[in-house]
Amino acid sequence: MTKKIKNILGLTILEALISTAIVGIGFVAILQMVNYSVQSIDTSGERTKANYLVSMMAEDVIGHRDSIYGVNTNTQDVVMNVDGTITIEGVERPDARRFSDHLAGQEFTARCGGPAAVAIDATGDPDATPPPTNDPTKSIYETEFVDAPSNKEEKWMRIFSENRYLKCKGEKDVKKMKVYKICRWPGVCPYQDNSITDDGMYIGRVQINLNDGRKRKFLYFQTDYKIRK
Numbered sequence: 001m002t003k004k005i006k007n008i009l010g011l012t013i014l015e016a017l018i019s020t021a022i023v024g025i026g027f028v029a030i031l032q033m034v035n036y037s038v039q040s041i042d043t044s045g046e047r048t049k050a051n052y053l054v055s056m057m058a059e060d061v062i063g064h065r066d067s068i069y070g071v072n073t074n075t076q077d078v079v080m081n082v083d084g085t086i087t088i089e090g091v092e093r094p095d096a097r098r099f100s101d102h103l104a105g106q107e108f109t110a111r112c113g114g115p116a117a118v119a120i121d122a123t124g125d126p127d128a129t130p131p132p133t134n135d136p137t138k139s140i141y142e143t144e145f146v147d148a149p150s151n152k153e154e155k156w157m158r159i160f161s162e163n164r165y166l167k168c169k170g171e172k173d174v175k176k177m178k179v180y181k182i183c184r185w186p187g188v189c190p191y192q193d194n195s196i197t198d199d200g201m202y203i204g205r206v207q208i209n210l211n212d213g214r215k216r217k218f219l220y221f222q223t224d225y226k227i228r229k
Helices: 002-007 013-063 099-105 148-161
Strands: 078-080 086-088 108-111 174-183 200-210 215-226
Touching (some): 013 099, 013 148, 013 174, 013 215, 099 148, 099 200, 099 215, 108 148, 148 174
Antiparallel strands (some): 078 086, 174 200
């Protein structure tokens, strides 16, 4: 009878403590794996969105490479001649620039939480139209310009500086767009390459920094070209 009672006794305190410790270690490992999985999914989602946004910028530039910056093509007679000159309403305009030439002259930069671009109407008065707000419910096309290139830059600024789609984790999360004009003749292009016979080949470079600058996404693409006559 005594042997039978000993065989049906429960766990000792020491055995119970050891079992609890083993189960606790297992749960801690599982929780760490869940936390890592959530962070990994979030990082992968940000990188996927960055890929789409980089492609969007490249498509915007390529799709509007013949658009004239600051000129309303719906109401003005715009002619692009074979030699690259631009005539507006019968008058040659040396100051008129195509989208690629405009981007080659300056660098588009958007920083996390930075101020959005100030809206400037056709008269050049920044106070004529209200500045954009940081309200994510507002349309990215709320401020409209007379030309497509200005509208594209406004869209980029609203998407990147207002953090609508990409999470901002630090000041190093910068988004940039720069176009480089390359040819073989000095004085025609700021960058020379003897293998390029065009009057100008335009290479775009998009950079998006993620995770406080620790991860960077680059895209190089040809935005436009001018055949030398």
